[in-house]
Amino acid sequence: MAENKYQGLRGMNDLLPGQTERWQELEAIIRRWLNIYGYGEIRTPILEQTALFSRSIGAVTDIVEKEMYSFLDQLNGESLTLRPEGTASCVRMVLEHHLLYSGPKRLWYQGPMFRHERPQKGRYRQFHQCGVEALGFSDPMVDVELIVMTHRLWQELKLQDVCLELNTIGDAACRARYRVRLIEYLERNKAQLDADSQRRLYTNPLRILDSKNFAMQELLAEAPQLIDDLSDEVNVHFEQVKKAVEALGISFNLNARLVRGLDYYNRTVFEWTSPALGAQATICGGGRYDGLVEQLGGKPTPACGFAMGLERLLDVIEAQSSWEWREQLPLFYMVYEANTALLAFEWAERLRSEGVSVVYHGGVASLKSQFKRADGSGALYALVVGEKEQKQQQVTVKSLRTQIEQVSLSINQVLEWIKQDFSHV
Numbered sequence: 001m002a003e004n005k006y007q008g009l010r011g012m013n014d015l016l017p018g019q020t021e022r023w024q025e026l027e028a029i030i031r032r033w034l035n036i037y038g039y040g041e042i043r044t045p046i047l048e049q050t051a052l053f054s055r056s057i058g059a060v061t062d063i064v065e066k067e068m069y070s071f072l073d074q075l076n077g078e079s080l081t082l083r084p085e086g087t088a089s090c091v092r093m094v095l096e097h098h099l100l101y102s103g104p105k106r107l108w109y110q111g112p113m114f115r116h117e118r119p120q121k122g123r124y125r126q127f128h129q130c131g132v133e134a135l136g137f138s139d140p141m142v143d144v145e146l147i148v149m150t151h152r153l154w155q156e157l158k159l160q161d162v163c164l165e166l167n168t169i170g171d172a173a174c175r176a177r178y179r180v181r182l183i184e185y186l187e188r189n190k191a192q193l194d195a196d197s198q199r200r201l202y203t204n205p206l207r208i209l210d211s212k213n214f215a216m217q218e219l220l221a222e223a224p225q226l227i228d229d230l231s232d233e234v235n236v237h238f239e240q241v242k243k244a245v246e247a248l249g250i251s252f253n254l255n256a257r258l259v260r261g262l263d264y265y266n267r268t269v270f271e272w273t274s275p276a277l278g279a280q281a282t283i284c285g286g287g288r289y290d291g292l293v294e295q296l297g298g299k300p301t302p303a304c305g306f307a308m309g310l311e312r313l314l315d316v317i318e319a320q321s322s323w324e325w326r327e328q329l330p331l332f333y334m335v336y337e338a339n340t341a342l343l344a345f346e347w348a349e350r351l352r353s354e355g356v357s358v359v360y361h362g363g364v365a366s367l368k369s370q371f372k373r374a375d376g377s378g379a380l381y382a383l384v385v386g387e388k389e390q391k392q393q394q395v396t397v398k399s400l401r402t403q404i405e406q407v408s409l410s411i412n413q414v415l416e417w418i419k420q421d422f423s424h425v
């Protein structure tokens, strides 16, 4: 056999039949779920100007420093980037189309995102997010809405043991006060900082708290806490969020170390994790980003949102066998003889016009091998159109899954029978 010449790129997955049906089903559930909360779908291009991402995500973040697929447009030298996330594009679009003129907006999107990370289970270079953004709301109940709606989705998908990690990272003034104290502490312990953290000590010290380096955990556990620098206003907002989430029966871990990997956040931040996943356990992350709209050239506008990783969500569903996937198999498989092929094709079309799924064998083969393929297709019935059937203008219907005896029916009778017995198909 000739060797396969080309391979897909590392960390970028193909989805095959059998997998795509599950994606479609999950996407349909997500669509319905977003609809009941009144979110409207947006679709933005996969490519944007590089500066849009570096400005919003932050120049000193893993994503912007080392994970973006950026390149110069050969035609005009402009630096472009494959979107690593959706919030920046969403805000760009909202501003460009003046969507906020008519009041606050609830929006969602779904699609591929690109990050040049080291691929492993649950971490890919092309992955899919479903993201939700609520723009123009300062009300803490909208932070709560995001948490409650994600919780509802986990319940709908019958996920078990998903954990909510919750924190507030204050506003810019709180963080400026905290930054001074944190740098002071880290400077005193500079020898224990790894190379990455040394580099970030003055550029983005808060990101050091998020370090996954085990050797630094002890040092970080003793670090001063942002909570001591929070203003009353920030505290009141967070108290309201916590109280409502609790009152609605959702438990959470207060996690002072949760700072998120993108710079635009302020106040409430949260992540949902699942024990069914390995190292990449976060299925959903988000929070408030009240400064981003203004930072990208708009009027000061409070906002919040989240995104979930669809590969990870599907992994949890599979790992917990929590969901019964709908079988999407054809109803009929069309079997025929060489000189009745056209009639069989016409009848298959007749059924399809009524929305019935029919697989046409395609090609000359013995009846035995056609039945073998019919069986493998998962279809419930084989429809046989041979010379006898052609003469009688009837099709033989043979059950592939039960012992029920075969019957001969006109194509109209087949349709009537489907309407009666398969109205659900």
Ligand code: HAM
Residues within 6 Å of the ligand: 084, 085, 086, 087, 115, 117, 122, 123, 124, 125, 126, 127, 128, 129, 131, 132, 133, 261, 262, 282, 283, 284, 285, 286, 287, 289, 304, 305, 306, 307, 308, 309, 310, 311, 312
């Ligand atoms: P994020 O935490 O970077 O946030 O990504 C959100 C989710 O996308 C993660 O929790 C994870 O499930 C999934 N994800 C991220 N990177 C990968 C990867 N390499 N492979 C597979 N899945 C991945 C954001 O992107 C923010 N834009 C969320 C947001 C929206 N905040 C406010 N609005």
